[in-house]
Amino acid sequence: MIENPRADELVDAVAKWIDSIRPSLPPRDAFLARVAANVLSVVKREILLGPQADAAAVERLSQLLGMSGDVKTLNALLCERLRSGDMNAETPGLLAALKANITDQIAIDQPHYSATGS
Amino acid sequence: MEVDISEGLQALAPKLGFATVAEVQRLSAGASMETWAFVAEGPQGRREMILRRRPGPFDEEAARSTSLATEAALITAAQAAGAPVAPLVWLCQPEDGLGEAHITVRIAGETLGRKIVTDPRFEAIRPELAGQCGRILAQIHSIPPGTIPLKSADAIGELDRYETLYRSFGTERPILELAFQHLRKHAPEPMPEVLLHGDFRNGNLIINETDGVAAVLDWELSHLGDPAEDLSWLCVNSWRFGVSSKPVGGFGDYQDLLDGYAAASGIEIPLSRVRYWQALGSLKWGVMCLLMYSSYASGVTTSVERPMIGRRVSETEIDLVNLLEAGL
Structure with a gap:
């Protein structure tokens, strides 16, 4: 893969351009342009943080389930165990693993979301 | 036409x-x-x-x-x-x-949740709002349903409805799965049904500096159900607009809300019941975000808003994990 410009730089460039034209847009389009810029910031964070978050989730879920696989497979397996009642909120390590995984996901989706005290 | x-x-x-x-x-x-x-x-x-x-x-x-x-x-x-x-x-x-x-x-005032929880002009009135919301909900819950045609919904009914929706998306989200199972197992004993507003949250209230809550808007989700459902929806973290340290709408504390409700209705609602319904509220909002995303994925809508809201599911998931960690 080429080194420069990186995908996150390209995405960033588009987001900056959208921000630059926002003030000239009618209200509805200005709102949607802000949403579009936010979309690109999610994409950028996923490019930068996604691989590491995925790898960490695989490690946590493999340990919890005693199985190996990719994130999709392990998530599906965990859902099956929760549905069947084999695992529940009292299962040792379950909530800690879920919390670590979702914390990584929030860092991509909404890094400023405040969840303390929820 | x-x-x-x-x-x-x-x-x-x-x-x-x-x-x-x-x-x-x-x-x-x-x-x-x-x-x-x-x-x-x-x-x-x-x-x-x-x-x-x-x-x-x-x-x-x-x-x-x-x-x-x-x-x-x-x-x-x-x-x-x-x-x-x-x-x-x-x-x-x-x-x-x-x-x-x-x-x-048209009632004058602010409806934007973010402004209500941060704007200095509401600083003096903000501590009054939770108690006032409790009293207003008691007034709403005292309305005799009479001739108004409303549907009923209890916790298990809501779980059924939202689980069916969730299953229809074919997605695997362990935290939502856990929440469905946990809330099903721990549903509180039913209470007598009352008339609920159904969407009583920061964002659907007109707030001004003198009256506090000047008007309650958006009655279209009204139904009959558990009083704790209305009290808790206001506390769902997604409606605290960044001020998560203030559980009631990002402006107040649980006790003020519950005291206001008890003073006006004579009914004491335990905090645990509100926390249960708060978790159910987060779960419902998570499924609604998935629903809005699915309308984009299926091609029904094309607006950029719809796929983006799909990334708000994770906020409800972190809130659900926090609630489960705290034992609700």
Whole structure:
């Protein structure tokens, strides 16, 4: 893969351009342009943080389930165990693993979301 | 059928007790509901009003939400019960040519949740709001359902409904899965049903510096159910607008809300019941975010908003994990 410009730089460039034209847009389009810029910031964070978050989730879920696989497979397996009642909120390590995984996901989706005290 | 709103309102002015209408402007661009602001003028002066209308057809039997005629009845009943509302001026009739619609007084104040929790001009009133919300909910819950046609929903019914929706998306989200199982197992003993607002949260309240809550808006999700459902929806972290340290709407504390409710209703609702329904609220909001994303994924809508809201599911998941960690 080429080194420069990186995908996150390209995405960033588009987001900056959208921000630059926002003030000239009618209200509805200005709102949607802000949403579009936010979309690109999610994409950028996923490019930068996604691989590491995925790898960490695989490690946590493999340990919890005693199985190996990719994130999709392990998530599906965990859902099956929760549905069947084999695992529940009292299962040792379950909530800690879920919390670590979702914390990584929030860092991509909404890094400023405040969840303390929820 | 395209309706000329200005023309329709002009023709309606005498029935509203005014000579003319002016300054007609569209406020929201919602797909299912339109909101218009206008000013009615006559010898007695001018009055700011709001027209709410449904541009498309509506099947009250099948729908989750109420008709605008039912909403009008709820507003009037809530006013009679002492709750602050934007009073009903006119329920449109077929001959008015505006379709399914009603007109209310326009109440001055702020509805943007983010401003309500951060703007310095609300600093003095903010500590009063949680208790006031508790008292207002007690007033709303005291409304005799009487002739208002409303559906019922309890915790298990809500879980069934949202789990069916969730399953239809074919997605695997362990935290939502865990929440469904946990909330099913720990549903509280049912309480006598009351009339609920159904969407009582920061964002649907008009707040001003002197009155605090000046009006409760958006009655279309009203139904009969557990009083804790209304108390808790206001506490769901997604409606705290970044001030998560203030569990009630981002402006207040649980105890003030519950004390206000108990003082006005004589009914003590335990915090644990509110926390249970708060988790159910987060779960419902998570599934709703998935639903909005699915309308994009299936090609029904193309707006960039819809896929983006799909990334708000994770906020409900972190809130659910926190609630489960705390034992709800």
